[in-house]
Structure formats: structure tokens, C-alpha cells
Amino acid sequence: MTTQKPLPSDLEIARQADLWPMAKVAQEAGIPEEDLIPYGRHVAKVDLDVLDKLKDRPQAKMIVVTAVTPTPLGEGKTTTSVGLAQGMAAIGENAMLTLRQPSMGPTFGVKGGAAGGGYSQIVPMETLNLHLTGDFHAITAAHNLLAAMIDAHLFHGNELNLDPQNISWRRVIDMNDRALRSVMVGLGPKEDGVPRQTGFDITAASEIMVIVSLCSGLRNLRERLGRIVVGFTYSGNPVTAKQIGAAGAMTAILKDAIQPNLMQTLEHTPALIHAGPFGNIATGNSSVLADLVGSRVSDYVITEAGFGADMGAERFFNVKCRVSGLTPSAAVLVVTVRALKTHSGRYRIVPGRPLPADMLKENPDDVLAGADNLRKHIEIVKSFGVTPVVAINVFHTDFDSEHAVIEKIAQEAGVRVAKSYHVVRGGAGAKELAQAVVDACGEDSTFTPTYEMNEPLITKIEKVARGVYGADGIELSAQAKKDLKRFEELGYGNLPVVIAKTHLSISSDPSLKGAPTGWTLPVREVRAAVGAGYVYAICGDMRTMPGLGKTPAAKNIDIDENGEIQGLF
Incomplete structure (x- = not known):
């Protein structure tokens, strides 16, 4: 030892x-x-x-x-x-x-x-x-501004014909809070808004966080924010942050x-x-x-x-x-x-x-x-x-x-x-x-990505599953097949893919340790982060709002008599 x-x-x-x-x-x-x-x-x-x-x-x-x-x-x-x-x-x-x-x-x-x-x-x-x-706070504010403008759009006549049951844009906060995973908004008198079910994610899970991480400058940031898809109309057409009118104000919040x-x-x-x-x-x-x-x-x-x-x-x-x-x-x-x-x-x-x-x-x-x-x-x-x-x-x-x-x-x-x-x-x-x-x-590098950008989304997902994870293949749910077909038709097929799965196993099952073989990657649904610039496949139960444990670290964090912070690790 x-x-x-x-x-x-x-x-x-x-x-x-x-x-x-x-x-x-x-x-x-x-x-x-x-x-x-x-x-x-x-x-x-x-x-x-x-x-x-x-x-x-x-x-x-x-x-x-x-x-x-x-x-x-x-x-x-x-x-x-x-x-x-x-x-x-x-x-x-x-x-x-x-x-x-x-x-x-x-x-x-x-x-x-x-x-x-x-x-x-x-x-x-x-x-x-x-x-x-304060970068995370700026991202939180920009994200929630868009959420507020979506609900305001619904309240003031819904000119874009946005389906309240098909809005994907939730709210965020930079804290673990399981009580906010699923909430109802717009309750109360009529002037309090249109009632609908939504929820909160942690700020790190915001698409705007990814946009900040992938943008190449202020103008590119503005373009990406405008491309964010917040939901779909009753006829199935995407509605963007640009259409809601929020992209410019979000850019102003995120300028620094x-x-x-x-x-x-x-x-x-x-x-x-x-x-x-x-x-x-x-x-x-x-x-x-x-x-x-x-x-x-x-x-x-x-x-x-x-x-x-x-x-x-x-x-x-x-x-x-x-x-x-x-x-x-x-x-x-x-x-x-x-x-x-x-x-x-x-x-x-x-x-x-x-x-x-x-x-x-x-x-x-x-x-x-x-x-x-x-x-x-x-x-x-x-x-x-x-x-x-x-x-x-x-x-x-x-x-x-x-x-x-x-x-x-x-x-x-x-x-x-x-x-x-x-x-x-x-x-x-x-x-x-x-x-x-x-x-x-000092050695020669032959860097080669897993897939070509012009390949279909399903091919990209399968290449990652087989070539990286070692899976025997993928299994698409009916919803995932529908999602992939729609995203290809909407012109998102040239985007890269991200596979949302557990980090505790190379497979999609956190209980499988080592280097699992003989398994198939189950794709439950597929979502598009168009502003960030990728499509992501949901494989398993992904929690985008963590919860606090019985004894969180917060209980040990305080300040001493000199005003110094104690208990951080």
C-alpha cells in the first residue's frame, strides 16, 4: 500500500x-x-x-x-x-x-x-x-426568458398555432431539486396564463449551455439561439426561438x-x-x-x-x-x-x-x-x-x-x-x-470520426452503438422511428448524433459492468437540439433534474466567525 x-x-x-x-x-x-x-x-x-x-x-x-x-x-x-x-x-x-x-x-x-x-x-x-x-446565471436567465415568452405567446392569442401539449422547452435552475421535475404552470385566474404541464431541468442540461459551449462567437451564438426548436404546431411544424422573438434578447443576456x-x-x-x-x-x-x-x-x-x-x-x-x-x-x-x-x-x-x-x-x-x-x-x-x-x-x-x-x-x-x-x-x-x-x-495521428455527416441519422446512431459501445445493434421503439423520420424530413439529417445513456456502463444498462457483449442498444425516443446542432437519442431513463440526498453536502457548508467559507470539497 x-x-x-x-x-x-x-x-x-x-x-x-x-x-x-x-x-x-x-x-x-x-x-x-x-x-x-x-x-x-x-x-x-x-x-x-x-x-x-x-x-x-x-x-x-x-x-x-x-x-x-x-x-x-x-x-x-x-x-x-x-x-x-x-x-x-x-x-x-x-x-x-x-x-x-x-x-x-x-x-x-x-x-x-x-x-x-x-x-x-x-x-x-x-x-x-x-x-x-455568473455565466450559469446568465444561461439560466436566457433560458427562462424564452420559456416566459413562450407562455406569453400562448396567453396573447397563440398566433403561431403552437400546440401547448407539444412544447419541449422547459425551465431551468442551477440546483438539484426533484420537486421541480414536473410542475403545472398557468394555474389560478385567467390572467395568470394558459394552464399546462411542464417542468424544470438543471441549468447544465439546458440547450443554451451547449450552444455557449459550441458557438464560435457572438454572431454564431445569435444564429444558434434563433434555431432552437421550442415545440411544434398542431400540424407538426417546428416553432423556433426566432419565431417567438426571443433570440436577440437572449443574445444580449449572454454577450459576456x-x-x-x-x-x-x-x-x-x-x-x-x-x-x-x-x-x-x-x-x-x-x-x-x-x-x-x-x-x-x-x-x-x-x-x-x-x-x-x-x-x-x-x-x-x-x-x-x-x-x-x-x-x-x-x-x-x-x-x-x-x-x-x-x-x-x-x-x-x-x-x-x-x-x-x-x-x-x-x-x-x-x-x-x-x-x-x-x-x-x-x-x-x-x-x-x-x-x-x-x-x-x-x-x-x-x-x-x-x-x-x-x-x-x-x-x-x-x-x-x-x-x-x-x-x-x-x-x-x-x-x-x-x-x-x-x-x-509526437506520433503521427490519423484522427477519424465514427461516421460521415451525410449518413442517415439511424446509421450514425448504429455506428456509435456498434463501433464505440460494442453493441450488437440498435432497437428502435415506434416513437423513435417516428422521430427519426420526422427529423430527416425537417432537414436535420446532416447533424451529428449524441446518445443519451447511463455513464455507469459502456452499455445502456448501469448494472452491466466491465465490457458487456451480446446486448442491443434500445432507443426509446429521439430529440433534436437544433440550436446546439445535434440530434440525441434517449436510451434509458435520463434524469435531467437531479435530486438531493438525505445528507447533501450543503448541510456541511457554512461560514466561520471570520466570514470564511467552510465545508466545500
């Missing part, structure tokens, strides 16, 4: 940081100071004019950090991304980190914040985890929100924090604009894709790269001993509860029993023509014999592998990983 002294809490470590002024962070990052828009002492937005100013600079190499299928607690992709960026600096390389912004729902729920951990964090962590520059947020790691490595799309139903990636800025000011851009390689990385490759035009040079595949032990099927992990005691005992056979999951994720990354590097995120409960199993699996697959101790050592603990990634980026 790896021995270590107990670490201070993430919040305690973050508060000990010697933070640089943002002007110095920008200077080190290569961002002109005149393009810096300060938001307090230790956060700044980056003016998008910088893209034109630096357009002639060489383009950086793109690295995406993904993972094996995670346990409910996650396997440390964010902290590995931060550690890798710091490790790059430690070996003398110039790197920019781009990450999603945390939602306050998970921060106050079970998972906690998303600033990294230990000595590989984004700081100030309180600022990052507690609404940052599309500018990436510049922060720093504990070791002053620059990080652009921007957007946070929901990983199950959306892209699960940070913004294209952050990647584009990073690609002009650094030699390496390190970004994280949500969940495992079958989820966020697949969408990074098939959706985000197509929008940004950036070609990945390497992928980091994060793995932990506990994840592979989980995929052995011998243990049950419950969020908010300690790991089973037997799981913490030395048992390389358990790791080997779950190894098919790692092998499958290596195969997934390779299927895109991208070089993977297996990163062992080391926990103090691990044993060398268990690491040896992972190293052997990687070596048998012909890929690089490195242990990383970034949580306890910061950048110095990630130097081995950083060097492995630099070496991988």
Missing part, C-alpha cells in the same frame, strides 16, 4: 496558495493584458478579440483527458487534468488547461465541487465552485457569458474555465472558444471530456472537434484501482457511503477481473485514430501489485502507461505522465 500523511482538506490546501495577479497569469499564458477583463482579484474573462490578434500563431497540440467507466464517485479526471497541466510546466512545456465550470447542483449535493483535488486544483476553489462570473474565464492552478498554470454541458444528454465538454484561445497561446491544450471514453470523449471526437476544427494529438485515459475492482462485479459502490472494506485490501485478482473495461476504453480511443496514454491515478489505498496489473494490460495493448501522484505532489507527481503525453503527441 502507498503510504502518505493525511492530506489537509482541498479547501485548506487552496487557501494556502500564493495566487498570482491575473495580469501575471495572462502574461505567462501569452494573453495580451488589454484583452483581459477583470472579475475581482483572481478571475478574469478573455476578450474574444484575442482570436483575431493571435490567428497567425502556430496551433497547439490538443490533448483530451477521458477515463474508464467511472464509479459513482468519479475517478479523478479533473484533478488528473490539472495535475497534467502542472506536470507539463514541471518538465518545461507550455500548456493551457480548459475545463468545464462546475454546477452548484452537484457542489451542494453528493459529488461536491469540480476544482480538482489535493495539490492539483484550480484556485480560488470557492470562487470556482460558487457561480464564478461566451467569453472564457481565466483562472490558475495551485502552481500558476493558466486555466480557461468555460461552460458545463450535462454529460449524459449533451456533449459533456468545455467550450470550443476556450480551446480556440488556448490553441493560439500555448504549445499544448489539455481539456477534459465528461465520464468515460464512450461518453464525453466520443462526443469530443464526433461533435466538438468537428465544430472547432481542432484535431486531437493524444488522449489520456484515467484509470484507478477502485474502478477496475468495481468492474469485477464483486463490489457495490454507493454515493455518499465509504467504500466496502474488502475493496481496500490488496487483491490484484480483483483488478484483473475488471480489466476488460480498461481494454475496451483503450480500444474506443484507438478507434478514432488517437494515441491513448493510460494514467493510473494513484490512491493511498492502492498496492504496487495492483498497479502492476494495470501496467501489464496497457503494455499488452501497446500503449503508454504512467503512474501519477498529482493529488499529493502536484506537478512534480505528474512529470512521468506529462512526458508520456508529450511523447504520444
Whole structure:
């Protein structure tokens, strides 16, 4: 077992940081100071004019950090991304980190914040985890403005003949609140509106969140917002935000929100924090604009894709790269001993509860029993023509014999592998990983998406199911067949696809661990996010509004006698 002294809490470590002024962070990052828009002492937005100013600079190499299928607690992709960026600096390389912004729902729920951990964090962590520059609030306001204008349109005569029973645009809030999943609006006297059933999603699940993450600038934002389909008429024709008359006002609300947020790691490595799309139903990636800025000011851009390689990385490759035009040079595949032990099927992990005691005992056979999951994720990354590097995120409960199993699996697959101790050592603990990634980026890349854009939607879905997940095929419900036919007729067939499924299995069944075979992907229904620019297939029961547990993290968050925040993690 790896021995270590107990670490201070993430919040305690973050508060000990010697933070640089943002002007110095920008200077080190290569961002002109005149393009810096300060938001307090230790956060700044980056003016998008910088893209034109630096357009002639060489383009950086793109690295995406993904993972094996995670346990409910996650396997440390964010902290590995931060550690890798710091490790790059430690070996003398110039790197920019781009990450999603945390939602306050998970921060106050079970998972906690998303600033990294230990000595590989984004700081100030309180600022990052507690609404940052207000981008999420702007997205919430823009989303709910459109919802309000839809209901106002119904109330004032419904000129567009919008079917109240066929309105897909709900409301959002950046908080876990199961009581809002299904609500009735317009109750009361006639002047209170048209009664209808609707509901709330978490802000991270808003289509506007994805639009902010995928847009290429203010004008493109305006065009995408106008294309949002909010529902259908009685005759089945789509009704857009442009027709409702809301696109211009939404753009005005979001004008500043599309500018990436510049922060720093504990070791002053620059990080652009921007957007946070929901990983199950959306892209699960940070913004294209952050990647584009990073690609002009650094030699390496390190970004994280949500969940495992079958989820966020697949969408990074098939959706985000197509929008940004950036070609990945390497992928980091994060793995932990506990994840592979989980995929052995011998243990049950419950969020908010300690790991089973037997799981913490030395048992390389358990790791080997779950190894098919790692092998499958290596195969997934390779299927895109991208070089993977297996990163062992080391926990103090691990044993060398268990690491040896992972190293052997990687070596048998012909890929690089490195242990990383970034949580306890910061950048110095990630130097081995950083060097492995630099070496991988030096290899020729043959990046190839899973499907061609001109292929039918059903073909795209089937290619992802078979080629990425390893399914035997797909099974369409009657509703899904109807949806696909309608979207093809409406001209949406040239859009990429996103498959909304569980993140807890490569399959659509969260109970199936490892690398399931002999299964078929059931497609329940298909929806169109036309403004965001993709069609998504619903496979399984997707909750777009999480609920709080019996003992949420919020119960432990407070301020002390000095006004300092306590209890964040």
C-alpha cells in the first residue's frame, strides 16, 4: 500500500496558495493584458478579440483527458487534468488547461465541487465552485426568458398555432431539486396564463449551455439561439426561438457569458474555465472558444471530456472537434484501482457511503477481473485514430501489485502507461505522465470520426452503438422511428448524433459492468437540439433534474466567525 500523511482538506490546501495577479497569469499564458477583463482579484474573462490578434500563431497540440467507466464517485479526471497541466510546466512545456465550470447542483449535493483535488486544483476553489462570473446565471436567465415568452405567446392569442401539449422547452435552475421535475404552470385566474404541464431541468442540461459551449462567437451564438426548436404546431411544424422573438434578447443576456474565464492552478498554470454541458444528454465538454484561445497561446491544450471514453470523449471526437476544427494529438485515459475492482462485479459502490472494506485490501485478482473495461476504453480511443496514454491515478489505498496489473494490460495493448501522484505532489507527481503525453503527441495521428455527416441519422446512431459501445445493434421503439423520420424530413439529417445513456456502463444498462457483449442498444425516443446542432437519442431513463440526498453536502457548508467559507470539497 502507498503510504502518505493525511492530506489537509482541498479547501485548506487552496487557501494556502500564493495566487498570482491575473495580469501575471495572462502574461505567462501569452494573453495580451488589454484583452483581459477583470472579475475581482483572481478571475478574469478573455476578450474574444484575442482570436483575431493571435490567428497567425502556430496551433497547439490538443490533448483530451477521458477515463474508464467511472464509479459513482468519479475517478479523478479533473484533478488528473490539472495535475497534467502542472506536470507539463514541471518538465518545461507550455500548456493551457480548459475545463468545464462546475454546477452548484452537484457542489451542494453528493459529488461536491469540480476544482480538482489535493495539490492539483484550480484556485480560488470557492470562487470556482460558487457561480464564478455568473455565466450559469446568465444561461439560466436566457433560458427562462424564452420559456416566459413562450407562455406569453400562448396567453396573447397563440398566433403561431403552437400546440401547448407539444412544447419541449422547459425551465431551468442551477440546483438539484426533484420537486421541480414536473410542475403545472398557468394555474389560478385567467390572467395568470394558459394552464399546462411542464417542468424544470438543471441549468447544465439546458440547450443554451451547449450552444455557449459550441458557438464560435457572438454572431454564431445569435444564429444558434434563433434555431432552437421550442415545440411544434398542431400540424407538426417546428416553432423556433426566432419565431417567438426571443433570440436577440437572449443574445444580449449572454454577450459576456461566451467569453472564457481565466483562472490558475495551485502552481500558476493558466486555466480557461468555460461552460458545463450535462454529460449524459449533451456533449459533456468545455467550450470550443476556450480551446480556440488556448490553441493560439500555448504549445499544448489539455481539456477534459465528461465520464468515460464512450461518453464525453466520443462526443469530443464526433461533435466538438468537428465544430472547432481542432484535431486531437493524444488522449489520456484515467484509470484507478477502485474502478477496475468495481468492474469485477464483486463490489457495490454507493454515493455518499465509504467504500466496502474488502475493496481496500490488496487483491490484484480483483483488478484483473475488471480489466476488460480498461481494454475496451483503450480500444474506443484507438478507434478514432488517437494515441491513448493510460494514467493510473494513484490512491493511498492502492498496492504496487495492483498497479502492476494495470501496467501489464496497457503494455499488452501497446500503449503508454504512467503512474501519477498529482493529488499529493502536484506537478512534480505528474512529470512521468506529462512526458508520456508529450511523447504520444509526437506520433503521427490519423484522427477519424465514427461516421460521415451525410449518413442517415439511424446509421450514425448504429455506428456509435456498434463501433464505440460494442453493441450488437440498435432497437428502435415506434416513437423513435417516428422521430427519426420526422427529423430527416425537417432537414436535420446532416447533424451529428449524441446518445443519451447511463455513464455507469459502456452499455445502456448501469448494472452491466466491465465490457458487456451480446446486448442491443434500445432507443426509446429521439430529440433534436437544433440550436446546439445535434440530434440525441434517449436510451434509458435520463434524469435531467437531479435530486438531493438525505445528507447533501450543503448541510456541511457554512461560514466561520471570520466570514470564511467552510465545508466545500
